[in-house]
Amino acid sequence: MFFTTTPEPQTANSELILETISVTKNFFGDKSSGVNNITVFVPKGKITAIVGESGSGKTTLLKLLAGMIKPDSGDVFFHGQPLPQRGAAFKATHAVITMVSQDSQEMDASANVWKNVSNGLPTEDRNYQIQKTTQALNLLGIFHLRDQPFGKLSGGEKQRVTIAKALINRPEVLMLDEPFNQVDANYREGLQHDIRQIVNEWGVTVILVSHDPAELLSMADELIVIKEGEIVEHGSPQELYHSPKLLYTSKILVASTELTAAQAEVCGIASKRGSVVIYAENIRVDVMGMGKKWIVKQVLFKGFYEELIIERQEVSLRMFNYARGKYSVGDKVSISIKKFHEFGKWL
Numbered sequence: 001m002f003f004t005t006t007p008e009p010q011t012a013n014s015e016l017i018l019e020t021i022s023v024t025k026n027f028f029g030d031k032s033s034g035v036n037n038i039t040v041f042v043p044k045g046k047i048t049a050i051v052g053e054s055g056s057g058k059t060t061l062l063k064l065l066a067g068m069i070k071p072d073s074g075d076v077f078f079h080g081q082p083l084p085q086r087g088a089a090f091k092a093t094h095a096v097i098t099m100v101s102q103d104s105q106e107m108d109a110s111a112n113v114w115k116n117v118s119n120g121l122p123t124e125d126r127n128y129q130i131q132k133t134t135q136a137l138n139l140l141g142i143f144h145l146r147d148q149p150f151g152k153l154s155g156g157e158k159q160r161v162t163i164a165k166a167l168i169n170r171p172e173v174l175m176l177d178e179p180f181n182q183v184d185a186n187y188r189e190g191l192q193h194d195i196r197q198i199v200n201e202w203g204v205t206v207i208l209v210s211h212d213p214a215e216l217l218s219m220a221d222e223l224i225v226i227k228e229g230e231i232v233e234h235g236s237p238q239e240l241y242h243s244p245k246l247l248y249t250s251k252i253l254v255a256s257t258e259l260t261a262a263q264a265e266v267c268g269i270a271s272k273r274g275s276v277v278i279y280a281e282n283i284r285v286d287v288m289g290m291g292k293k294w295i296v297k298q299v300l301f302k303g304f305y306e307e308l309i310i311e312r313q314e315v316s317l318r319m320f321n322y323a324r325g326k327y328s329v330g331d332k333v334s335i336s337i338k339k340f341h342e343f344g345k346w347l
């Protein structure tokens with residue numbers, strides 16, 4: 001084979017907390033489900049994000065790392081020792097490994113925040129309970145909500161309560177399966193910032209599954225890219241953003257246009273590899289440019305910038321424009337392309 005998508009396994013150059021070695025888990029004997037032959041290393045005290053398209057195996061990998069499901073073959077290690085299987089007995093608040101997903105917590109909607117967060121703690125030591133619960137609520141900035149019934153909180157507040165409950169026993173690993181989905185952009189950024197603080201201050205290890213590129217790039221120390229149940233690429237957000245090896249990775253992480261070689265030619269790019277990806281941020285309107293061969297087809301307001309869809313010979317490009325209000329639909333423009341990425345057709 002002249003090309004393989006299987007990357008070199010990550011090198012374990014920092015202290016590991018969790019690792020899977022050649023782990024396979026299929027459902028009902030169907031090899032296209034679950035994950036196949038996966039080796040990953042999770043460094044201690046860092047945020048590792050698992051990324052991939054829907055159905056690629058992210059949650060399955062997360063559950064294997066939590067000991068919630070048993071691999072068909074391969075091993076999962078926690079601090080170098082085989083991970084005990086906890087299966088259905090998995091209790092978020094009692095474990096050194098906790099999981100927060102949208103449906104993982106059994107919260108009592110009529111009970112108040114304090115009761116919901118504290119009920120995972122031993123009841124015999126009242127002072128301990130007060131101290132731990134106060135600490136967890138303060139950590140997530142929700143102490144003022146302590147008397148509110150859980151069911152009456154906003155989606156974002158509920159997420160904070162859920163995370164406070166997961167953190168109350170100071171777990172070593174916090175797994176977050178799409179935890180910010182229901183939360184608006186502002187609230188999400190605050191929560192992301194707070195989780196980063198907790199990682200820095202406590203040294204807790206976070207494993208995150210998300211579909212949001214901005215979240216993945218800003219939060220993660222390491223990204224693991226999974227496709228059809230296999231790890232296909234890994235690296236820092238910077239590495240994978242600037243130099244993705246796979247078209248698949250660039251499509252997950254970046255607002256971009258994907259072109260065939262013939263379409264790329266229209267943009268003045270001669271590609272021998274088959275696919276060209278141009279990030280929206282790498283296209284500029286060239287005010288000095290000759291010809292003005294591109295037509296503005298759409299102008300999308302994005303706040304401090306606009307997204308322009310421009311077209312020439314049935315090729316459409318997405319680009320960002322920071323000189324807002326300057327261009328309207330129907331305008332003719334010249335462009336310059338600062339950088340593009342090339343990929344083989346088979347990627």
Ligand SMILES: Nc1ncnc2c1ncn2[C@@H]1O[C@H](COP(=O)(O)OP(=O)(O)OP(=O)(O)O)[C@@H](O)[C@H]1O
Nearest residue numbers: 027032033034052053054055056057058059060061
């Ligand atoms: N309990 C199960 N029974 C049968 N098939 C399953 C089960 N869990 C996962 N699968 C299958 O395994 C594959 C991977 O599922 P998984 O939930 O891990 O993907 P995912 O990447 O987390 O997807 P999404 O982003 O949509 O949540 C899918 O084809 C899914 O249908």
